[in-house]
Amino acid sequence: MTFQKPSHTFTKIHLKALHTNNFKILFALSFTVFINTLSFSQDIPKKGKSINATVKDSLVTSVDSLDVLNTSEKIKDTITSDSIKPKKELLENIVKYHAKDYTTFSNKKQKLYLYNEAKIDYGDMNITAGSITIDYNTNTVYAVGITDSTGTYSQKPVFTQGSNVVEPDSIVFNTETQKALIYNSKTEQGEGTVISEITKKENDSVYFIKDAKYTTASNLEDPEYYLKLRKAKIVPGKKIVTGLANLFIYDVPTPLGLPFGFFPQSETQTSGVIIPTFGEQNTRGYFLQNGGYYFAINDYVDLAILGDYYTNGSYGIRLENKYKKRYKYSGNVGFSYEHLITSERGFSDYATSTIYNLRWSHSQDSKANPNSRFSASVNLGSSNYYQQSLNQINAANFLNNTLSSSVSYSKTFQGEPQVNYSLTATHSQNTNTEEINMTLPTFQGSVGRVYPFASKNGSKKGIIQNINLQYNIRGENRISTTDSLFFKKEMFDDAKIGFQHSIPISTNFKLFKYFSASASSSFNEVWTFKTVSKTFDTVERETITETISGFDAFRTYNFSTSLGTTVYGMFNFEKEGKDRKIKAIRHVIRPSISYNINPAFDQYYDTYEVVSADGLTTSDVDFTRFEESIFGTPNKTFSSSMGITVSNNLEAKVKDKDSTATEDKKIIIFNNLNFSTSYNFAGDSLKWSPVRVSGGTQLFKNKMSINFGATLDPYALDNNNTRIDTYNIDNGGSLFRLTSANMNASWSFSSKDGNSKDKNDNSEENRQRGGRADDLFGVSQDFSNQQIQEKRGEKEEKPSEFYNFKIPWSFRVAYAVNYSNSARQNEISSHALMFSGDIDLSSKWSVGGSSGYDLKNAGFTYTQLRFERDLLSWRMNFSWIPFSANSSWNFFIGIKSSILSDLKYEKRRQPDIQL
Structure with a gap:
């Protein structure tokens, strides 16, 4: 960037000796001076018009008098294209400048003065200050603040080039070399600020500073701490490289320092080393913890690999991963593995153990796909992980006695009827008993409700039109194991597989205007791939259970109906002329009665004989071959029961303590107060169940x-x-x-x-x-x-x-x-x-x-x-x-x-x- 001198654009008038009298000579001289003086008037705007905030500089091209052709001559260039590229213009961009109070140009000093809220824009460079002076002779810009009547220094310069912003007390900038001297500047670099007495701007990407302060404090006038940088090089947005630097706390030097330093200032995530923490831990000796490397894989995924090492040989490894894609999904994965050594080899208390933990959390954005969804919440590992791990982040989970996981995928097929299915893998672990229960996987499918007798206009009235049915299927591969057999071959030996099909049919209708009635029946079919057969061994005198592999199934059905209503009661305590604190109590009662029939399915039961020790007495023991079915066994006993439930809700309306309140305040006495019991008509004894x-x-x-x-x-x-x-x-x-x-x-x-x-x-x-x-x-x-x-x-x-x-x-x-x-x-x-x-x-x-x-x-x-x-x-x-x-x-x-x-x-x- 170079500012062209205004005098270069003015036509020079050459005077020749004139043979005339003194008056004419004096007149010619006066006229020449007058013309040369007023030739600068083109910079002054017309009278009556204000100066625009943005003025396009007319001094864009330079015209030398030696290059100006005679206007009477017409020369036609015979060369259609020149192989030599024309020189770049002195000003590649339009210069815009503005000042609130005045803009003045001095022809004698070849300087342009801008005062009060001065501003210059040129390309990606911007300078704002109280006062700006442009020297056309040296192509230099001087920017300083201004002092008001109270002596306050205000409108300090702000130099902006690209994304880099510098706020100094004053600045000297050469537009031709792009170099600058910046005094008492404050520059934000990443999360910190560099405060420097003198800064030399070499070019757009390199700054040199001396006796500077680097701090992340918010109070830059009196920072509570800073790193004193004797000499440093700044590459904005990339790095700060320093020589000798040490820590100052409230301007008091400390011995904490480095002979040289490197501070990354990347505006994007960058891979790098994670410095470990050192210390000593009881019987494990000295250690290095939480050290490793961070991998900035891309804008969506990162990975941190951390490790611990103890001088007695114990070690730990942790992987922490986060990922996210906007409007799609987000999640994190964490894996920890620790090899723990107690005491030293050769001692009686020497012991080794390994613990691990895997965590995975995944959530899908609701905007990603409305018809399918995938989610995961996994927390599994060693049962004693939270109790033995010394990672400080686990302190709040020391008392955990359960670990659970769930990974699921669901899909919906729109239409009439709607079809849904889902696949889910679950895990439940008791850390006290070390028992683990898993389903790998659980399949569920359903066909939406179908109203075969509903009218075509969409409204459903009466018991017939409200009849609906649907189809559900559920299949499981259920595994029960222990912590010691987890993910080993043995854990799959006793896996149980089964399917359950159900077709519920129901309807609902109004009865006597105030009662809601419903009736339902359900048909169920259970498939299993393992059944049992039992016999009694008279020699060993024990029951022998034999597992039979192969497909088998049983079918059941039941019937139920219910009748319910809602009763509202209002107890009003207000009386005319009395302002009571309790205005009213509202009581809502929802009683319901239900009747259920569960037939007995004796055809699925067999018997085996048990012979007593004397060999004479025998007894028959009933059993069903479906005892190991994961969806239960057929009902052996006929059941005809009635259920009674009463739900209550109590609220009170009281006078508000706030005298400005226009309405009374409602308070809850009981959110819910429920009573339930049942009576089995088919039972031979103990027909009433306990009241809950x-x-x-x-x-x-x-x-x-x-x-x-x-x-x-x-x-x-x-x-x-x-x-x-x-x-x-x-x-x-x-x-x-x-x-x-x-x-x-x-x-x-x-x-x-x-x-x-x-x-x-x-x-x-x-x-x-x-x-x-x-x-x-x-x-x-x-x-x-x-x-x-x-x-x-x-x-x-x-x-x-x-x-x-x-x-x-x-x-x-x-x-x-x-x-x-x-x-x-x-x-x-x-x-x-x-x-x-x-x-x-x-x-x-x-x-x-x-x-x-x-x-x-x-x-x-x-x-x-x-x-x-x-x-x-x-x-x-x-x-x-x-x-x-x-x-x-x-x-x-x-x-x-x-x-x-x-x-x-x-x-x-x-x-x-x-x-």
């Missing part, structure tokens, strides 16, 4: 939820605690005998209205690992992976950094109690209280904890205490698990920014694996 009572409510503005249940048995017990066909009231007892009861309550409240939220928001991570969505079992201690997480939203009133006169707090509590009395044990089987909370002592200090108390065994449960200090650009955490087999503590301090995430200090005491 369940209910739930919400208190304290719906912040506390309570759910309860109880089982009431009308029959008495004999001396052996066995149920007998005698009512309890006839046996000298009460009408019902309470056999079991349970209640659980959860309360989440805080200093502000609304539900509280965990500061670290680990709920999604905890769910993926099979844990709780809340923090009642604690939170992850892997603070190095949470440096970039921000705290909760800004508070409405920003408190003092030293004392918070309105201390924000949140508290979560869960209570559960279970009572058992089925065999006169009359005991509390479990009684526990769990709680967690957080308190912000100031805007920077917060403490929290998670714990519980076993009220039955009188002892505290798994406990975690947390302390956090927000150090602006830094973060400090301390987590402590004081007791249990996972007792440990972890201290961490580090920079929040991911670009300097390796600038940290971490000290931990890990659990003793021998415990």
